[in-house]
Structure formats: structure tokens, C-alpha cells
Amino acid sequence: MRIKAQVAMVMHLDKCIGCHTCSVTCKNTWTNRPGTEYMWFNNVETRPGPGYPKRWEDTDRYKGGWELNNGKLKLRAGGPISKLANIFYNPNMAEMEDFYEPWTYDYDHLIHSPKSDHLPVARPKSQVTGKYMDKPEWGSNWDDDLAGGSEIVPLDPNVEKMQEHIKMEYEKTFMMYLPRICEHCLNPSCVASCPSGALYKRDEDGIVLVDHDACRGWRFCQNGCPYHKVYYNWNTHKAEKCNFCYPRTEAGLPTICSETCVGRIRYIGVVLYDADKVKEAASVEDPQDLYEAQLSCFLDPFDPKVQSEAREAGINDAWLEAAKESPVYKMAMKWKIALPLHPEYRTMPMVWYVPPLSPIMNHITNEDELNTDGYIPAVDQMRIPVEYLASILAADDKEVVRKVLLKLSAMRVYMRGKTVGGVDEFKQS
Numbered sequence: 001m002r003i004k005a006q007v008a009m010v011m012h013l014d015k016c017i018g019c020h021t022c023s024v025t026c027k028n029t030w031t032n033r034p035g036t037e038y039m040w041f042n043n044v045e046t047r048p049g050p051g052y053p054k055r056w057e058d059t060d061r062y063k064g065g066w067e068l069n070n071g072k073l074k075l076r077a078g079g080p081i082s083k084l085a086n087i088f089y090n091p092n093m094a095e096m097e098d099f100y101e102p103w104t105y106d107y108d109h110l111i112h113s114p115k116s117d118h119l120p121v122a123r124p125k126s127q128v129t130g131k132y133m134d135k136p137e138w139g140s141n142w143d144d145d146l147a148g149g150s151e152i153v154p155l156d157p158n159v160e161k162m163q164e165h166i167k168m169e170y171e172k173t174f175m176m177y178l179p180r181i182c183e184h185c186l187n188p189s190c191v192a193s194c195p196s197g198a199l200y201k202r203d204e205d206g207i208v209l210v211d212h213d214a215c216r217g218w219r220f221c222q223n224g225c226p227y228h229k230v231y232y233n234w235n236t237h238k239a240e241k242c243n244f245c246y247p248r249t250e251a252g253l254p255t256i257c258s259e260t261c262v263g264r265i266r267y268i269g270v271v272l273y274d275a276d277k278v279k280e281a282a283s284v285e286d287p288q289d290l291y292e293a294q295l296s297c298f299l300d301p302f303d304p305k306v307q308s309e310a311r312e313a314g315i316n317d318a319w320l321e322a323a324k325e326s327p328v329y330k331m332a333m334k335w336k337i338a339l340p341l342h343p344e345y346r347t348m349p350m351v352w353y354v355p356p357l358s359p360i361m362n363h364i365t366n367e368d369e370l371n372t373d374g375y376i377p378a379v380d381q382m383r384i385p386v387e388y389l390a391s392i393l394a395a396d397d398k399e400v401v402r403k404v405l406l407k408l409s410a411m412r413v414y415m416r417g418k419t420v421g422g423v424d425e426f427k428q429s
């Protein structure tokens with residue numbers, strides 16, 4: 001056993017209000033310099049939707065992460081694996097239009113325009129070319145709150161038919177927010193894909209960083225990361241990424257996104273894991289076994305044997321105490337209400353998510369629609385389909401998501417009964 005400590009995060013998606021405060025405070029702290037305009041170490045996506053960069057989950061196009069090849073774990077072919085052959089040509093990389101051309105507004109034009117019939121407006125100006133734009137065409141959360149809705153209804157010359165279609169499709173529409181940072185993976189493919197060895201995983205806390213002295217700007221990390229959380233600074237020609245606010249965490253402070261989160265959705269904690277198990281866990285055949293495989297790497301911080309071996313491995317008492325108190329350990333490993341994002345990428349991500357509970361679509365009219373507790377609604381009737389949540393949080397394993405939603409529903413009913421009363425009345429009605 002090789003015990004290591006890792007800082008990690010759980011985000012409780014039910015509490016995210018999509019305000020983007022986290023993105024803005026992160027940007028003001030880390031990416032407010034020339035060359036970083038388009039970078040959002042933290043971004044918040046309206047889902048379902050293309051995300052940022054555009055359609056980042058399309059692994060056929062971007063080729064990120066790991067795949068099993070003859071039983072061996074390999075970087076996905078066509079991307080970083082051919083790094084030496086492709087050293088001057090990296091065809092799978094996201095381009096400017098997949099992120100967006102950053103622009104600013106020319107407020108001077110608004111204030112100093114000569115008198116005319118119409119009110120002047122602030123004009124968008126490209127921060128790349130310095131020229132005025134007709135209109136910006138894409139941004140990091142361009143489809144804010146539309147949930148991909150603009151794409152689901154095809155135009156039809158028969159207006160009545162189209163209206164009917166819109167009614168049917170929009171009745172099925174759902175949305176949720178997905179805030180994203182670098183996952184500080186246990187098995188990071190960005191590190192494996194860097195020809196210069198510039199990306200590294202810090203031994204003491206597992207934070208994944210870029211050594212700018214070593215970075216040569218090859219950009220293989222950019223599409224080596226299936227989550228698209230490494231960026232290229234066009235001004236310094238170096239890779240940049242979320243650093244889990246290490247100057248803050250080293251001083252005992254939370255990350256800036258956590259501290260300023262309006263919904264208080266972010267929980268930071270330390271977890272202990274067995275580094276010897278990671279490669280084996282990432283190599284299990286069936287993607288639906290990856291969640292359990294990743295769980296099997298984590299260690300119980302209350303186990304005296306784990307504690308003594310952790311001390312021998314140089315993990316100090318303060319970290320061991322933090323591991324015992326860790327909300328990440330509780331939510332992800334003990335209560336099992338948080339799930340990893342896209343476990344099928346096999347990078348063993350360390351930002352996990354509590355899936356959102358959503359409103360029930362139908363009125364509960366008969367006993368069959370109630371589960372055995374009599375008053376916990378069937379999770380399959382929730383507005384956000386279990387299939388969708390399973391596609392992003394459980395490699396399509398609906399049972400894993402169902403179990404989590406049932407636990408959350410039970411807890412909601414219990415807490416409502418305890419705090420506002422009325423559970424018994426609800427049961428009787």
C-alpha cells in the first residue's frame with residue numbers, strides 16, 4: 001500500500017443557481033492578464049448544452065483521456081499518443097471558435113458618440129484583432145438557461161404542426177447547471193500527454209500544476225485532458241490551468257470559487273487513497289465498474305492501520321484530522337451520494353457531484369408510483385431524466401444514479417418532516 005493524500009471537491013448541484021460568481025471571482029484572481037481572456041479555469045455550463053469549449057465531451061473529435069487497448073491503459077490514439085510524430089501538428093485541438101473570440105465593449109463610443117436619431121450603443125470589439133465585431137457569435141455559456149432548447153425544434157412551414165411540436169418538445173425540456181474546474185485527477189492524462197514533462201501532480205496534496213520553466217507550448221495537454229481544462233496562453237506561450245488555489249489552500253483558506261459561491265454548493269476536503277491501486281482501478285474492463293473501482297482506491301481515515309501507515313508515509317496529524325472531518329470523504333465515500341464526472345474517461349477525477357433532485361413530472365395517483373416507503377416519489381418521474389444524469393455521472397449506469405436520488409429524496413422528506421412538519425399528513429393524503 002502506498003498512501004497518499006489528495007485535496008478534492010464535491011459540488012452539490014441542487015444548490016447551484018447558475019449565478020457565475022465562482023467563474024468571475026476565479027477569473028479576477030487567475031486569468032485577468034493578456035493571453036488569458038478566453039480562459040475560464042472555473043466555468044458554469046447550462047446542461048444539456050454544448051458546454052465550453054463547444055461539445056467538449058465529443059471524444060471522437062478531441063481524443064482526450066485514456067482507453068483500454070488490448071487490456072492495457074493507453075492515451076486515446078490520434079491525440080497525444082502520437083505526440084512525437086505530430087509534434088508540429090495537433091489536429092484534434094479545440095480552436096478559438098470552440099472557446100470564443102473574446103471581446104470587450106467600447107463604452108467610449110456609447111458616451112462620446114455625436115448626436116443622432118438613435119441612441120448609441122456600446123459596440124463589441126474583438127480583444128484578439130482589436131476590430132469592431134458585427135456581433136459576438138459564441139461565448140462560454142452562450143446558451144445560458146436554454147438547455148439546448150434552441151436545437152430541439154426544427155423549423156416547419158406548417159406553423160400549427162410546429163407549435164404542437166414545440167409544445168411537446170418543451171414539455172420534455174429540462175435544465176441544470178454544471179460548474180466545472182480541473183478534476184485534479186488521480187490518473188491525469190494531461191500529465192501523461194506532455195512531451196516536456198511540464199505538468200505534474202504534487203505529491204503532498206495531489207494538485208496538478210504546470211511548471212512554466214519546463215513548458216514548451218506544445219499544447220498536447222490541451223486535448224490530452226478529456227475535460228478540456230488546460231488552456232494555452234497566446235501571450236506567454238505556456239499552458240495554464242486551475243491550480244486549486246494552492247496559495248490559498250496552503251494558508252488554510254478555501255479556493256476562491258468555494259469561498260465566494262453564492263449557493264454554498266462546494267465542499268472541499270482531504271481524502272486518503274492507495275496510489276498502488278490507481279492504475280489497476282483505471283483499467284477495469286467495463287466502464288460501468290469504474291465508479292466502484294475508484295471508490296476501492298480510497299481509504300478509511302478512521303482505520304488505525306491506515307493512520308499508522310499514513311504517518312509512515314509522511315502524512316502529518318493535521319492532514320489526518322482533516323481527512324476524518326472531510327465532507328468529501330463523507331459525501332463521496334461514506335454516504336455515496338456524490339458521483340465522479342465522466343468516470344469512463346479513466347482519469348479518476350477528484351471533483352465529484354451530488355446530482356440534482358428535480359420536480360416530479362406527473363401527479364402521484366396510484367400506489368404503483370410510490371416506492372415502498374409510501375411517500376418518496378419514484379425517481380424515474382423526475383424532470384431531469386435519470387438517463388441523462390447517468391450519461392454524465394455514471395457511464396450510463398442508471399442504477400447508480402437511482403440509488404443516489406432515492407437517498408436524497410428520502411433525506412429531503414425526512415428533513416421536511418423534521419423542520420416544517422406535515423410528513424404524516426402527506427402520507428395520509
Ligand code: SF4
Pocket residue numbers: 181182183184185188189190191208224225226227228229230241347
Ligand atoms: Fe489534467 Fe485536470 Fe484534465 Fe484531469 S481534469 S486530465 S488533472 S487538466
Ligand code: SF4
Pocket residue numbers: 015016017018019020021022023044177179260261262263264265
Ligand atoms: Fe453555482 Fe456557486 Fe458558481 Fe453561483 S457561485 S454558479 S451557485 S457554483
